[in-house]
Structure formats: structure tokens, C-alpha cells
Amino acid sequence: MTSANLSFWQHLNREFPLEYDVAVVGGGIAGCSAAYWLKSMEPSAQLILLEKDEIGSGATGRNAGFLLQGSSTSYTIDIERYGRDVARRLWQATLDNRNLVEELFGGEDIAISGCGSSTAAGTDEEADRLMASAQLLHEDGFDAEYLDSRDINKLLGSVGYRGGLHVPSGAVADPVRLVRAVLRHSGAEVLEKTAVKSVSGGNGNTVDLATTRGLVRAGSVVIAINAYLPLLEPEMIELVRPVRAQMLSTVPIGETSLPMPVYSHDGYYYVRQREDGRVLAGGARHLHEMEEVGYSLDTTSALQNDLGIYLSQHFPQWSDARVEHRWAGTMGFSPDGLPSWGRVPDVAGAFWVAGFTGHGMSIAFLIGRVMADLVLGSDQSDLGRIFDSGRFTAK
Template sequence: MTALAAAPRNGELGFWMAGLAHKRPSYPRFTGDGSVDLAIIGGGYTGLWAAYFAKKLEPSLSVAVFEAEQIGYGASGRNGGWLSAMPAGNRAKFARASEGGIEASRALQQEFIAGVDAVLDILQAEGIDADQVKSGALIAAHTKAGLGRLAVRRDAERKYGLTDDDVYLLDREEFQKEVNISTVHGGMFYKHCARIHPAKLVYGLADTVTRMGVNIYEGSRVGSIDGNTLTLDGGRVTAAKTFVCTEGYSGQLLGSRSLIPINSSMIVTKPLSDEEWQQIGWNGPQNLNDSAHTFIYSQRTADGRIAIGGRGRPYRYGSGTGGAGATAQSTIDLLTTKLSAFFPGINFEVDHAWSGVLGVTRDWNGGVQWDPASGIGSSTGYAGHGVTAAYLGARTLAELAFDRKTERTSLPWVGYRAPKWEPEPLRWLGVHSMYSLFGFADKWEERRDSTETSLLAKFGSRLAGLHE
């Protein structure tokens, strides 16, 4: 008899967090009454970066981070590990909304490019080891239509200031020299992208800010903000300034229709052998995704696995966030099938599956908000590009709050207000309809060997506000 493969671990905040469970720092729960100069709600990347830059600007500040669960509980501990220059939003919409027009959007794009190296420089300076390596990202085109979209996308990147060295197209042979995907028609390479280990980055930042004098509280949910008073489950805090840094979990504090939690799921394989890696031909630490409408994102981990993610079941009715990330078997099968289609002949064993949510506004544009009158600000709506966006948004928020005028404080996402989402059940129907259209479009293009993007995808893109 053949032994059945063991079921993969599922949920538990995901592979990155579970693998560091023995090293997880523990922080106290806040109880009683207190006061601080700066209260930060949310213990993920945005909140921790905000604490870091606030203390850099004003070392004498009393700063406290209040996390409802444990640090890194949300997208910061569960993401795909892409530190990329992709901006959190639609550059054309930012240009139309800004007095600076396209030049303002170019400036935003350049700050995202600069942000990749800035994060890496800070990690080196602070001694944070997050398996970081800047090796770029490859985008695979499995259809002729997908390759055509990449050509259009390359032209758009140039429009917003990327150079031929920053992004360029690859033909089939050139792509297969980087990663040996048999079905690829070609692809594109982005220079400004680094691989990271998400949980190591969370814990490294947390350790750094606590050494700077920041207090972190876990299991300390902020239920409401009334002026300068934060009400928690276990007490109250008076804060001169408050930053809301809760991304996909922001509905309670910022309004349920301001942004919604879109689900994304991941699996990670068991470590692959040298022979399997040779067959796959993925010889470097480049990140990898594809040009499908229902795209995937993946990385080769530092310990020789493939971590791959995609949307799966994209949205839970009523903006549910999914807790610790248990993932449906159908989603695990979908991602496993995608991986096997990329690299046939490899017996991939799934070691862990998990899900998490990211914050998405109605037009998919993020924003940094600061209100001097109330002393309350936020940085949210990263739409899946949160590793760099959290750094840039948090740094900008700190500069706005402490009256530092910089090249970041005039970027077009500062003060940008996205339209509100529709009430339920309309938004559930809309999100699921959009992803269904994208799925049908991918199948249409594959079956017909189409050279043109499906009209279904074009309609879905406009419906979602993604068209640039």
C-alpha cells in the first residue's frame, strides 16, 4: 500500500509566523489609564515603521503601539514577501486628482522605487535579518494576450519614469534562462524588487523600536477614538496624536465602506532537492508572478521552498477577515495546480497553507491622511503592495504629524480620498463578479490562444477601477 501524504498545516497565521513561533516576542496587554504623545493603532509594518520614524524625528516622544492580537497578525505576517516598487494605486487616477498632474504621479513612483533601497539600507543599519536580497521580479506571460499586456505595461512604466534598465521585456528564450517555465511566451523583468521573510521583518522592526523606547502592547484592541481618548478593552489612553495603521482591519475605526478586506491565500512547498531546482531552472532569488488576470505571486525562499499565492476566495460577506487564516482545500488545490502547470514533472508537497487580508479602497488607491485639528491620521489601502507602501506611508504620516515638509509630504496620495464602497450585498456581488470575469477571461485567452485581452477582463477592470 502507498502511504497517503500528510495534510499540510493550515492557518496558524501562516508559514512565516509559525516557523518563528519559538522566537516570537511577547508584549504585555494594556490595562488601566495612561497618556502618550503618540498612540499607534496596529502592530504591523505601518504601525512599526510609524513608531520608528516618529522616534527618529522626535526622540523624546512617548510612543505606544496598540495591537489587538499579536504583532504581525495581519498582512504584515502573512504576505508574499515582495518589497517592490509597485505603487499602491492607479497612477493615472492620482495624476488626474493632483494639481501636479502626471509629474506628481511620477514623483510618487520614484518614491516607491527609492523606498525599496531605503528599506534595505535601514535593515542593514539596524542589523535586521529578514532574508532580504534585491534580485528583481520576473513576470511570466503564458498567453500571447498576456505578453501583449506586458508590452503595454512596459510603456506605461516608462511614462511614469521607469527606465529601460528598470524594466524590460524578455522573449521566451531569455525568460527560460531565468526560470524554465515550458509554457511561457516571454515576460518582463523589474529591477526594483527584493525578497523578504515577512515575519522576520515584523519581529526585527519590533525589536528595533522597543530599543528606541517605544512601548508595544498586544491583545490591546482599540474599540473607539473620541477626540484624543482611545478606549480599549482594558482601559483608556489619552494621546496628543493618534495614527490608525490597521490596513485590512480598518473598518471598525475608519468606517466599513472606506476600504474592505480582500482575501489572498498562499501555500508553501516542502524544501526542494538540488535536482528539482535544476529542472525548474529557477537559479536565483528573483520573485516571480504572471500576467494572468487572476495572477499569482511567488518567491524562492531562503531555505529552498516555493511560496506561491493568489486570491482564492476573494471576499467574505460583511467584510469578514478570516481569523488565523484557515484556507479552503479548493484554494490549496488551485494554487498547487498552478504550480504544477508552471513546472510539470515535479512532485510538489504542500507544507503549509494560509490566508490573510489586504486593504482595498473602491478605486484601489491608497492614501495617507493627517488632520492637524483632531491630531488623527492614517495610512491605508495598499491593495497588495503593502511592504514598500507601509514604509513610505508611515514615514510620510510621521513627517506630516510632526511638521516636517519633505518630498514625500506633497505626493498625490497624501490627502487622497477614494469613493466609498457600496453597501452589502452589492459589494459582495461586485467583488465576486469582478473576479469571476477575470477567471473567465483567463480561460478564454488560453483556450483560443488569443492575442488580444478578453473583453470580459476589460469590463471587469473598469468595473473595479483598475484601468490605468
């Protein structure tokens, strides 16, 4: 995708500096969503989106495409970590995120399927947590059902799970098609292959972005580069750690037997099967914690082997399936598992958002609206307050 309404020659020969009302840095789901909401709240705003590589080349184009509710663990753990009100708000926000994505882009070939989702337990202790979660979710007005070991394995065509939580509102989509659809609706001009090297205060009313192609000047800036934020602002390593996640996908496997995506072992494994029969699986990071830190996109045979073991333990019918693709992506982990936004120190009008902790597809579209609110100076929403990075310094 290149700049809207420009010929190849005009694009090639752009003269810098470029000036815009708002510049968004990062062409993943968070940046494209911020651009979308900015356009819908302020239609006359001139927007540019700067991406160092291609749209969706970061984690957004490398994930499993789960649009889940809550966090990757269990509602009981969310309540322990964040308190009941925040846990309830998070579940509602991820549900709203999924519903909005379907409502706004469902007609756009994003391969969304409202098939429901399951969280499956690897241990009896996890099963107890999921049972308690089902009860608490009911009390909070959400639809979720606990299934014992026999029923969850029957539902999933699996073996060995100790229990599970079935969530009818869970969904999956094609993340690359989704991010492209969100961006198309933003009307933003797009410069790919353009990395931002530094952010500074401009002439007092503007923010200056030094890029690999020249200077871009904007009234406000949203930096949405998730795991890569510390490479631009090194002190941010306290709030965002780069962590690798690896996946594999198989060739089409005869009949489709897994009706919905599964998270299991406290979110450390995830599996889905596409309608064409291909199985996608990821996780096993907890078995290789030290090796999975950093920005490398290489896959490792040790972890990929563990994904194979996991699949054959729980889905023995797929044991012989040939693996077609193996890949990795870089996630941005926050200290408390929740994403954050903040202001770039000493640069008025520059905001950042990061730390999706392996869960950005489920929440980032809505957080794009939080970022648009901040840029436009609107009243902060309750979600804006929950994700404010000030929570780390206030403690």
C-alpha cells in the first residue's frame, strides 16, 4: 500500500519536510486503529501513517488471529491482579472490541468467524480456576460455561484437557486482512519503508519526526510500535519488553474437527483449525523463557519440537500432519500484563501506546479510540484511565 492519490513519480519525488495534522507511527493493529478513530472523530484531519517495513509486518501480521474475551489466563487471575471492577471492564472491552470489529469490518473479507472460543485446562488446578471463573463471569453478566474434562474434550475433539471454559462470544479473523481493512477506512496517507529515527519538539506547536526519508512534522503524534518502542525511546524498556512468540501451521488436514480456537495451559499454548483444514498452533514460550527474549524472528527447533509434542498429546489425530510454515513474531510485554499509553517526555502532543502482552488483537482496536481521544483532547474514558502508564509511577 502506498500514499493515496499520488502517482509513483510523485511518491518517489516527495519533498520533505511533510506536514500533517496527526502522524501515526507503526502500521500494526494499534496504529491503524488510532488512525481509524482519528478519522471518524475528526474527518477533516490530515493524517499520515509511517511504517518502517510494511503494513502488518510486525506482530499483527504474525499472530493466531484470536479475538478473545478477557486476558489470556483466567477471570479469577484477572480479578486477583486488577480487582473485580477492572477485570469486568476488561472482559467487556474485549467483547466490545470483537463486536465492533465484526460490525464495522465484517463485510470486508476479513475471514471473521464467531465460532466461540475455549480456554482448556492443562492441570486440575487450572480446571478449578476455570470453574470458579465461570461462576464469577455469570455473576458479572457474561456468557461462559464451565465444561468438565469429558465435555471439553468432546467439544474440541481433543484428549487430556482437565476441564475448560466455553465462551460463545469468542471469534477468530485473518489479522492481515483485518489490519488492512481498518487502515483503508482511516483515509490516512501511508508511507511504508519509512522508519522513524527520533521524536522531538518542533517549533513549539508541532512534533518533529526524523525519518529515514526526511522530516515529517505534525501537530500531534501517536507512536504505536509496541515491542519496538524501547528502540526509539530506550528508557521505555522499563514498561515494554520484547518477547518472541513462535507458531507453526500444517497442510490441510482432511476433515475439520476443531470447531473453535483453544487457549490452554494458562495461555501458554493456542491452537485453531481453519475451514480449509490447516491447523495453526503456537506457544511453549514458558519452556524456553530465556531464549524467547528479544527481537530475533528466527524459529528454534527446540521450541517448534515442543509445539509438535503438545499437538500430539492433545490432538493425536494430527500427529503425522506435515508442517507447512514455521514463524515468529515479537510481542511487547508490560509489567502488569495490560497495555499502556503515555506522553513522550518533553514533547508536547506526542503520545505512545504499547505493551499488549500477546493480546493486542483482542483489545487494540478499542485502544485506538483511547489514543484518538487523547490527541483530540477529549475527556478521558474509563479505559483511558485503566491503561494510563501513570499507574506504574503512582505506586
